[in-house]
Amino acid sequence: MIATILTISSIVALQAQFSMGLRGGATFGSVQAADVVDMVTPNFKLVPGFEIGVSGKYEISDRFSVLGEANYSQKGFRVAETMEMGFLGNLPLGISVNTRVGYINVPIMARYDLGTGPLHAYVAVGPEFGYATHGHIKARADALFDLTVIDRRVNLSSINYERFDVGAVAAVGAEYDTPFGEVFVDARFHQGFKDLINLPVVDLKVRSFGIGLGAGVRMNF
Numbered sequence: 001m002i003a004t005i006l007t008i009s010s011i012v013a014l015q016a017q018f019s020m021g022l023r024g025g026a027t028f029g030s031v032q033a034a035d036v037v038d039m040v041t042p043n044f045k046l047v048p049g050f051e052i053g054v055s056g057k058y059e060i061s062d063r064f065s066v067l068g069e070a071n072y073s074q075k076g077f078r079v080a081e082t083m084e085m086g087f088l089g090n091l092p093l094g095i096s097v098n099t100r101v102g103y104i105n106v107p108i109m110a111r112y113d114l115g116t117g118p119l120h121a122y123v124a125v126g127p128e129f130g131y132a133t134h135g136h137i138k139a140r141a142d143a144l145f146d147l148t149v150i151d152r153r154v155n156l157s158s159i160n161y162e163r164f165d166v167g168a169v170a171a172v173g174a175e176y177d178t179p180f181g182e183v184f185v186d187a188r189f190h191q192g193f194k195d196l197i198n199l200p201v202v203d204l205k206v207r208s209f210g211i212g213l214g215a216g217v218r219m220n221f
Contacts, residue, residue: 017059018221019181024052025214029075031196031206046210047098049074053105055216057182062116067109067124067171075208076100076135094142101156105130107169118177123170128190130165132156159197165208167192181219188212 028046053071060066080096109126135154141147156163173186192208 018056019059019218020054020056020221021181021216021218022053023055023069023071023184023214023216025050025212027051027073027075027210027212029190029208029210030077031208033206043079044206045078045080047076047078047100049076049100051105051212051214055218057111057218063113065111065113067107067111067126069105069107071105071107073103073105073212074100075103075130075210077206095139096142097137097139097150099135099137099154101135101161102133103130103165104133109169109171113175119174121172121174123172125168125170128167128169130167130192132161132163132165135161162194162196165192165194165196167194167208181217183215183217185215186213188214 027049029049030044030046033044051071051073053069053073055067055069058066058068076099078096078098080094105128107126107128109124111122111124114121114123135156137150137152137154138148139150141149154161167190169188169190171186171188173184175182175184188211190208190210190212195205195207197206
């Protein structure tokens, strides 16, 4: 029995293939608020950012594999409001505040290929673990001209920001196999499960979510 298990394990190990490379792309993140009164809930919008890191794939069979990555990415949100300044002849005044938080993210996804040819599509899903490294806030006012009123780093500890985040990530992509490895593109959706900020006055609890578009290349080993 033990000999049979070792034989099967050896065959799987010989058939499995490992590849590693780089992935980068654009992100569009925001936050979700729950259990608050609508009139005090900010109108959160997507804020653009970027993501870059290393990507590894362990191929178990022709269709199943495991993806593991370590990425630096930007998450955050944007709040934008417009009001009229009556004393200047109903001149519209726009206020936008972009908050970005740098993260080290480690997603681990189970992947299923939708084909076995050199060019094929795939889907993947799994957990993602993140740690917030730093934050930055930038506020702009737009009336007769653009004016930056705030542009500074944010001390995450001083605002009781939860640095550790746990969430899920789902991806759909396309990959082209070459003699040296693979080239791929993908689209992803991230949903955080932990409350990042809790403002007790308005019971404002927010969780991160976002989408991303990326591309990369991995080399066979």
